[in-house]
Amino acid sequence: MxxxxxxxxxxxxxxxxxxxxxxxxxxxxxxxxxxxxxxxxxxxxxxxxxxxxxxxxxxxxxxxxxxxxxxxxxxxxxxxxxxxxxxxxxxxxxxxxxxxxxxxxxxxxxxxxxxxxxxxxxxxxxxxxxYFEPEIRGSRQRKAPYIHPIFGKPNDLVVTGSGEQAIGRMENGRLVPYYTRAEIDKGVLIGKAPVLVWTDDPVDLAIMQIQGSGRVRLDDGSVIRLGVAGSNGHKFVGIGKVLKDEGKLGADTSMPAIRAWLKAHPEEGRTLLGRNPRYIFYGFNTGGExxxxxxxxxxxxxxxxxxxxxxxxxxxxxxxxxxxxxxxxxxxxxxxxxxxxxxxxxxxxxxxxxxxxxxxxxxxxxxxxxxxxxxxxxxxxxxxxxx
Missing domain, CATH: 2.40.40.10 (RlpA-like domain)
Structure with missing residues (x-):
């Protein structure tokens, strides 16, 4: 991976x-x-x-x-x-x-x-x-407008072997699939996973998750790098396909056009982003280069x-x-x-x-x-x- x-x-x-x-x-x-x-x-x-x-x-x-x-x-x-x-x-x-x-x-x-x-x-x-390394805005403290969490690996995430099909959580003594993106966006991970940093834009965060790792420019002027630490194990569904199937885009179906549409339609965009059940968890990347x-x-x-x-x-x-x-x-x-x-x-x-x-x-x-x-x-x- x-x-x-x-x-x-x-x-x-x-x-x-x-x-x-x-x-x-x-x-x-x-x-x-x-x-x-x-x-x-x-x-x-x-x-x-x-x-x-x-x-x-x-x-x-x-x-x-x-x-x-x-x-x-x-x-x-x-x-x-x-x-x-x-x-x-x-x-x-x-x-x-x-x-x-x-x-x-x-x-x-x-x-x-x-x-x-x-x-x-x-x-x-x-x-x-x-592909590229995104840079998004963030803060170490939750304060407006930085209200969207970037999570580290949850403490209840269970990996029983190799391969993403083995990822889940325990519920009533049995392993069940981990929470989906839509469930996580509703706040189910608060208290279950560390919040590494808070960001002000859920669309930019979603794009960073598509890319994988990224940089966060903090409100104090410093920059931190985040690397992929794991996922919820769900299959990836491209937002481009979702928007195309919904007839939301015109002739320009590039990623910049997709980002522009999502930012122009925040509520509907958040719902459509939820159709991609996959979610990425992060850790700090201290490599520097x-x-x-x-x-x-x-x-x-x-x-x-x-x-x-x-x-x-x-x-x-x-x-x-x-x-x-x-x-x-x-x-x-x-x-x-x-x-x-x-x-x-x-x-x-x-x-x-x-x-x-x-x-x-x-x-x-x-x-x-x-x-x-x-x-x-x-x-x-x-x-x-x-x-």
Whole structure:
């Protein structure tokens, strides 16, 4: 489960509500199956134009994690990324590239990595969406207008095993589903869960829950970060789909348009938000650098990508060839550092655009076709390199 965004299924929301771009072809019948096709670097459109050194801070964070693993530890599902030992030399080389030296960064990747086209059973086209780190207003004390609680994990939340179906609460000696969003919004958790902070806008809070983690700018001027600590275990229902089914939106069904409608119709919006039974609980994120992805490293704006780890190894560099919400080519190096419950399949990505309103405006409108190239060390362990 994505520590930052996946826990809240951002991509499901955006995929259900973003302004349509040219849609990828229908997915192939049958289960997803990654097939890797070798490429040369001159086959990557835009390769020489990307400011490649900008990806190195993200890569070095992942290198720091991978190189602490046992030497024979497999990287990625079924060892598609070789072993941790295969990454030592590329990671050491990355440390020697000077900040801002894009030519040296390209030489690094061309020298130490092999690009592989990722396909789903031979089909190269996929879908790319976006997510961001929200910033909302808050106060440590309940006082007008800060009257909406942001809850930590409740003391009566029971997790009996792995998987969200095992989450609930005890009632009359038996485990029952936990309270829904609608019930929580009516105040059922007061006294059952700690209130970490109070916010002034339930719509902004709901959007933060869709994204996952976020920042709260307090009324004393300080900023705190909150990370996902758990959920109530209910299935996510995208508010975009709810509003579309109700005929509440016009041609613009992007996330910014959805937010505007919800704020313009607070009472009806609160009722419709309640149709998403899923609710996110928070804890304080004291890391400081930024929101944490599933890999356990702070995400880098415009260079971190959420992927399906059943196919793409976390920590691996990837080349994204897609389109941004303004219709411009989006061709750049990123690093697979996060996951998402709605990010499914080999050719599927969710671009982390950063924090705040500007990032929201981009992430909330992104739903673009694209292709993905996976960079793997040239010297992968032979027993794992075959796929």
């Amino acid at each position: 994505r520590r930052f965004a996946a826990a809240a299924l951002v991509a499901a929301s955006l995929a259900a509500c973003a302004t349509p771009e040219p849609a990828p072809a229908p997915a192939p019948a049958g289960p997803d199956r990654m097939v890797l096709q070798p490429l040369s670097f001159d086959q990557l459109a835009g390769w020489s134009e990307d400011e490649s050194a900008r990806v190195l801070p993200a890569l070095l964070k992942s290198c720091n994690r991978i190189t602490k693993l046992p030497l024979d530890k497999s990287v990625g599902f079924e060892g598609v990324g070789g072993t941790a030992a295969d990454w030592y030399a590329p990671c050491a080389a990355a440390q020697r590239v000077a900040d801002g030296d894009h030519m040296a960064a390209r030489i690094l990747f061309e020298s130490w990595f092999t690009p592989w086209r990722v396909t789903n059973g031979g089909r190269a086209d996929g879908l790319f969406t976006g 930024g929101p944490l992805g599933t890999e356990g490293v702070a995400l880098t704006p415009e260079r971190s990508l959420a992927v399906d780890p059943r196919f793409v190894p976390l920590g691996a560099p990837v080349w994204v060839d897609s389109i941004d919400p303004a219709g411009r080519p989006l061709r750049r190096l990123m690093v697979a550092q996060d996951t998402g419950a709605a990010i499914k399949g080999p050719v599927r990505g969710d671009v982390f655009w950063g924090a705040g309103e500007a990032a929201f405006q981009v992430a909330g409108k992104m739903k673009s076709p694209g292709r993905l190239v996976l960079f793997l060390p040239r010297a992968r362990s032979p027993r794992l390199a075959e796929r």
